[in-house]
Amino acid sequence: MSAANKTIAIDAMGGDHGVNSTVPGAALALKKSPDLKFIFFGDETAVTPLLTQHPELKAASTVHHTDKFIKSGEKPSSALRASKGSSMRLAIEAVQEGRADAVVSAGNTGALMAVAKIVLKMLPGIHRPAIASVFPTMDTDTIILDLGANVLVEAENLVQFAVLGSVFAKAHKGVDKPSVGLLNVGTEETKGPEHVKKAGAILSKIEFPGRYKGFVEGTDLTNGSVDVVVSDGYAGNIALKTAEGVGKVTGHYFKKFITGDPLSILGGILAFVALKRFKHKVDPRIYNGGVFLGLGGLCVKSHGGCDALAFSSAVNLAAELANHGYIERVARDINHLMEQESFLSIESY
Numbered sequence: 650m651s652a653a654n655k656t657i658a659i660d661a662m663g664g665d666h667g668v669n670s671t672v673p674g675a676a677l678a679l680k681k682s683p684d685l686k687f688i689f690f691g692d693e694t695a696v697t698p699l700l701t702q703h704p705e706l707k708a709a710s711t712v713h714h715t716d717k718f719i720k721s722g723e724k725p726s727s728a729l730r731a732s733k734g735s736s737m738r739l740a741i742e743a744v745q746e747g748r749a750d751a752v753v754s755a756g757n758t759g760a761l762m763a764v765a766k767i768v769l770k771m772l773p774g775i776h777r778p779a780i781a782s783v784f785p786t787m788d789t790d791t792i793i794l795d796l797g798a799n800v801l802v803e804a805e806n807l808v809q810f811a812v813l814g815s816v817f818a819k820a821h822k823g824v825d826k827p828s829v830g831l832l833n834v835g836t837e838e839t840k841g842p843e844h845v846k847k848a849g850a851i852l853s854k855i856e857f858p859g860r861y862k863g864f865v866e867g868t869d870l871t872n873g874s875v876d877v878v879v880s881d882g883y884a885g886n887i888a889l890k891t892a893e894g895v896g897k898v899t900g901h902y903f904k905k906f907i908t909g910d911p912l913s914i915l916g917g918i919l920a921f922v923a924l925k926r927f928k929h930k931v932d933p934r935i936y937n938g939g940v941f942l943g944l945g946g947l948c949v950k951s952h953g954g955c956d957a958l959a960f961s962s963a964v965n966l967a968a969e970l971a972n973h974g975y976i977e978r979v980a981r982d983i984n985h986l987m988e989q990e991s992f993l994s995i996e997s998y
């Protein structure tokens with residue numbers, strides 16, 4: 650399929666709102682990328698009436714009927730066993746079979762990862778998948794991974810994550826040689842756990858798609874000092890949830906104080922344009938979409954409680970990576986990594 654004609658497989662039934670988010674979300678994504686095609690997997694009696702409300706989307710879509718779907722609260726192990734014929738699994742299989750270039754689902758995260766690993770498998774040379782997402786900063790967007798797929802990792806995994814994140818950043822940011830930092834408790838080389846220090850020593854010597862800039866701290870997640878922040882899933886998930894919490898409390902007090910008295914309301918009216926830009930910049934829906942990196946196909950996880958705008962962001966991200974040939978580039982760069990003596994002698998660090 651050409652870069653201008655990508656097909657996205659949609660798990661239409663996934664998420665808290667199902668077709669009420671996935672179908673109108675795809676319609677919004679189509680407005681941004683008019684050449685996209687879609688395959689919706691789900692209950693045809695629920696999908697088709699909504700497609701009728703979006704004629705352009707309907708013309709660019711096909712519907713694969715199934716009345717089976719994975720529930721949000723289902724355990725990954727039981728979901729995997731019962732996944733055959735579900736909207737989630739059928740959408741993932743469409744990528745594996747080459748009928749779609751990427752899959753997007755707002756369904757159960759654990760189930761999606763489990764099914765995607767079984768169906769799409771890992772790319773040769775990659776031992777662990779990673780969840781990556783785009784994070785807004787004071788400068789420009791930053792790619793952060795891993796956000797929870799792996800609680801405990803080894804230095805080798807962090808090095809591979811650096812490759813995965815660098816190729817992601819090249820596609821998303823258009824940077825030829827993205828800067829990469831390892832999340833740590835300090836910037837000094839002597840600080841941090843052994844696997845992080847070991848990964849830093851390796852990244853400083855190997856050739857990979859990015860530029861290693863050393864250790865970064867939690868504050869670097871928001872100041873945009875690097876293009877890619879690499880972490881294990883334990884620290885990465887805590888950092889993400891903390892940032893989400895700070896965002897919520899900031900929004901709470903901002904709304905409280907801007908509407909607290911007549912003078913504040915007047916100031917808000919006068920600053921309406923600036924406030925509108927601020928709201929758009931920090932709107933989490935714009936950055937929705939966690940990519941499962943390291944698999945043999947593109948799989949993007951949308952937030953379960955997403956609305957149409959948020960789901961469209963996940964679809965746009967999937968299309969962006971597909972257009973840049975993400976899987977092919979990662980395969981090439983991982984092969985290059987595996988051939989390097991500095992990486993092969995990893996036990997010597």
